[in-house]
Every structure is written in structure tokens, then in C-alpha cells.
Amino acid sequence: MRRFARTLAAVALATTVVAGTAGWASGTTQRAVTGPPPGSASWRADGVLGRELPDPGSATPSQVALFFRALSGTEQETLLQRHPSVVGNLDGAPLELRYRANARALHASHEPRFRSLAAPGRQILAFDPRGRGQVAEVFGDLRSARHVSVVVPGSDIDAGTFDRRRDVYGTPAGMARSLYAETGAGNAVIAWAGYTTPVGLGLDAATGGLAEAGAERLARLTAGLAADGLPAPAVFCHSYGSVVCGLAASGLGATDLVVLGSPGMRADDVAGLHTGARVWAAKDDTDWIDDVPHVEVAGLGHGPDPADEEFGARRVPAEDAEGHTGYFAPGTDSLRAFAAIAEGGSR
Template sequence: MRKFRARRALAATAVALAAVLGAGGWAADTQTAVTGPPPGSAAWTADTALGLHPPDPAGSTPGQIAAFFAGLSPAQQDALAARHPLVVGNLDGAPVELRYRANALALATERGHELARAADPALTPQDHEAARTRAERYGTLLDGGRRILAFDPRGRGQVAEVYGDLATARRTAVIVPGSDIDLLRFDRTGNPHGTPAGMARALLDATDRQTAVIAWAGYTTPLGLGPDAATEDLARAGAPRLTRLLDGLAVTTRPQAPPTVFCHSYGSVVCGLARPTPAQASGVVVLGSPGMGIDSAADLDPGVPLWATARNGSDWIGNVPTVRLFGLGHGADPTTPGFGARPLPATGSHGHDGYFAPGTASLAAYAAVALGRA
């Protein structure tokens, strides 16, 4: 019997690997997760020009960060943002408008650095091209008064953007994306509803702009289909970052309720491992999910409702077995009745990235959930 169980486990693992390989090709490289405090944190904590000791980003809670900034004048806040834009722009708990200004400064500075690299004769043509691409991306994020809530140039780059107005919105929502999303692919024009920015715009419009939506590419996502996508390592690194974002929103915004968190694809693993509380989220919605890294909805806080979107017939994620063996796979399928999630329709959606497309039953359902009407 023991040998039979071992053979069955090995066979299931082989099936999972074959499905991932067949779904789009195996990506052999693995990503190193960006974790820890924002870049420049050492200079920030050493800055006592105001006669104060700034809170350590590595150990302070968003509530402590908020209390620190509440004790400063607007001029003092702006002075710190000017000296430490990469820190202030990424501090969950700092005033939202101050973070927008800090990130605009950080983007302008980093754009200048990349333009200098693009003209550096000591670098290769490939380096020049990469620098020009980044400089163009930073310039795009600076255009048109975009509300950039977070910006971190390390690694493949991370960014979070607010659509709508966090100060006046009745409700809020957070989009947590899956694989292949980073600073350069945050809002690809060729895939308008498959990126966090596109999903956020669609939800903002579907709620008649009553919900402010945060497109959050704030963790290191897997690239392609391979070891990172098949394991939970990057999700475990991303879950505390999502938790910190939600804690920061709780002390800096005052909507009628905490945000609804929408988790796409691998992002649903991040959400499952984050296990938000009622103080952090009004609900969690998963779509195109390969599993949540948990066995059932009972593993989440009972005060946070969980919705699972029916999988449309052209979503390739349905070819990935819902197994969790030897560190591979993400567990049970949230769309099955036994999992315990509340079902949402997917009529009219197509493919893995089509659930937020206008006119779909899924987007209409998301708007209802975000507005507290589900």
C-alpha cells in the first residue's frame, strides 16, 4: 500500500510537470524575490535633520509610520520626500498624496540615471537599449499626473498605481497580478485587460468610478511557466508585502469598508498565503486560479468572504492539475464546490486574461462585489 501511494504521488507530480510544460514551455531560470525595506533606507534612518529619528522601514508598522508623519508639518513632510523619495514613496502608512509626489521625484531621478547609462560608451549596445527602454517606461509613468503609490527600480521593477481617488472613493479594491508582470509589463497596450493596470481601469469604469482601484505589481512574479510558477516561493515572499499594503491602506484611507482584493492567476497564491483579516479586506476574489496554496476556504479568515470565478473553457490554467506534491502545485481548485468559495460567473470571458473585459458577466460580478452589493 505504501509503495502504491508513493507511485501515485510520483505519477501525479509527473502529470503536473507535463501540464506545465505543455501549457507554454518550461522557463528554466528562477527569479530572486525583491524583499526588505525600500532602497535608501539606511540614509533615511540616519537623517536627523528635523531633530527626529525617522522610523526604521524594516521594523516599523504602517501605523507607526502614519503616526510619525502625523507629527510633521506639510513642509517637513515634503522636505523628507525630496531627500528620500524612494523611501517615502514606498512607505506603507505615509500620507498617500505625499507618496505620489515622492514617487514622481524618484521616477524623474531614475529616468535621468537611465538616460545617462544609455549614453555611456563603456556599456554595451544591449545595455544602452535596456537603459532606453527603462527611461521610456519611467517617462510614461510620469505623464499625465498618474498616481503612483509605489515605485521600486530594483530587479525587474515594481510599481503600484491608483485609479480613481483614494481620498473620496466610497469603496476601494486592489488588483494582485500573476506571472510575467513587472514594471515594464505593468500596462501593456497589446493586452489591455490582462494587466493590473488594464484590470484596474475596467473595474473603475464598471463601478461608475465609485471604487478607487490600486493596480499592485508590488512583488516579484514568476517569468513564464517553470519552477517559480509551479512553486510557492515567490508567493511566500510576496504575501507579507501585500499584507503591509493592506495595513497601510487601513491607516491612510477612510472608505466605507476595507478593500476588496482581486487575485489573478499566481496572484491568488499570494492572496491565499497572505490570509487577509476583516480589518484588511472586505473580501477576496480569485480568477484564473491555479490554487491558493491552501486546502479550502476554511483555511482563510471566516470574516473575509472568498469568491471564485468560474473558469472559462479557453483558459489554459484548466490544464494544470490541482495538486500539491513535493513542493510543486498550489493545491485544491477554488472553483470546485467542495472548496467553499462563493461562485462568480465567467460568461463572455475568453482566455486566461479575459475576465475583466467589458461586457463579461465576470466584470459585472466584480463591480457588484467591489461595491458591496454581492
């Protein structure tokens, strides 16, 4: 009966949107940033090493990793100095080189919204200034970590809101920093805002276009980690980020897939994700996401609620998380459970 009622609600929602009435009208339509990193044309044309450089648009992370392993330190440094925007965003390139390349690119930028990202000591794994800006940051020593986690955020996140001071645990940096603090030694966490997120509650949030583009980029990230010899990650997906993770699930090579405050994963159940990862779901009773119809009709909506028992995910306790962005707040049962998952426990 509950699912039938939600189906009727979703049909009403679809009718409202298609008819062009108010419905989901409080958002701004976004165009996904896709393709190779900025500066790729100059990279492709550069013959400084006397050999062809891997094409950022078509080379796999494994191919990129093999290329860099064959270079001397001097050759790697040459590429960093000449093409920081490419090196810094090239999945499969050495971590340390990417950190330095992105620091260089950030210092060369004069935009105020990027100023905090250039602070000394920050380990920026990716930085793309196009559009609203995309960023990935590492907390901990990723090179020596025994366990790696990736945090994928939802709507209204970009380079300017990546580590905003308000609503801290709704930001990728805040969620990742909190998870890293809760886990023990030997863990590292990546805050990944590497896709164009929806803004507000417009059509972008109700449909899967931006998620599809993000899923491809997320899969490249995890393939790059594997190519660099790092452990398979546990991936934590918040809100619209869980739509991204659902579409990417079969190609992530993750140990665990954890969704929180999810509007749906574009799958009917765990089997529909086609992943060998353990799948977990958390939803607090005070989270407004529970009022969103968890169905998909005419391309609107994202399917069943992963926190419903029939979906088949393992349930993460979240009784003391508050609202839609309280899951990573210190002292919550959800954060303690996330830390146990990140460390390979809670079996």
C-alpha cells in the same frame, strides 16, 4: 475520480521537475525583491528633523502613519525632497505625499521602461526600480472613496509590462482601469504589482517562494491603507496572484477576496484561508489554467481549484470571458460581477 486523476498528474509533474527533464523548464528563475525600499540607509542616518525617523524595515504602517501625522507640512516636504524613494514606498505615509514622491523618483530615472509611468496625472502609489521593477497605481480618488479595490496580477508582470498595450486585460493597469470604469462614483482601484512575479512556466510558477514574499508585501499594503483611514478593500487576484492572496488572506483585512484563473491558493478550502472575507472564484471554460493539476505534491502545485464546488468559494459567472486574461474585458458577465462585489453588493 477527477481529483485522483489530477493527483496522479501532479505526481508525474513533480517527478519530471525533480528529475530535471523538460517539464516546467520554459521559465527563468527569479530572486524576490524584499526588504525596505531603496535609500533606506540614508533615511535612517538622516537627522535633519532632529528626531529619529521610523525604520522602513521594522516600523509598522500604523507607526509610520502616526509619525507623519505629527509632522508639519514643511517637515513632510523636507523628507519628500531628501528621500523620495523611501517616502514613495512607505506604507502608512500619506497618499498625497507618496504620489508626489514617486513622481519625483520617476522623473529622476533615466530608464526608458519607466517613461510612461512618469506621465502627468498618474497616481503612482509605489515605485521600486530594483530588479524588474515594482509599481502600484491608483485609479480614482482614493482619499474620498467609499469602496476600495486592489488588483493583484500573476506571472510575467513587472514595471515594463505593468500597462503594456498587448493583452491589456492581463495587465494590472488594464484590469484596474476596466474595473474602475465599470464601477460607480465613490470607488477607487489600486493596480498592485508590488512583488516579484514568476517569468514563464518555470519552477517559480509551480512553487510558492515568490508568492510567500509577495504575500508579506501585500499585507503591508492593506495595513497601510487601514492606517491611513481608508476603507477595507476588496482584493481581486489573477492567476499566480491568487497564490499570493491565499497566503496573505488571514492578514489582509479584506471585505472580499476574488480569485480568477487560479492555479490554487495553497489552502484546501475556504476555511483553510483563515479569513473573514467573502471568497469568490471565477474560471472560464476556455482558460488553460484548467489543464494545470490543482494539487500540491512535494511543494509543487498550489492545491485544489478554488472554482471547484467543494472548495467552498462563491462562484462568479465567467461564461463569456475568453481565455486566461479575459475576465476584466468590457461587456463580460465576470466584469459586471466584479463591479458589484467592489461596490459591496452580490450578497
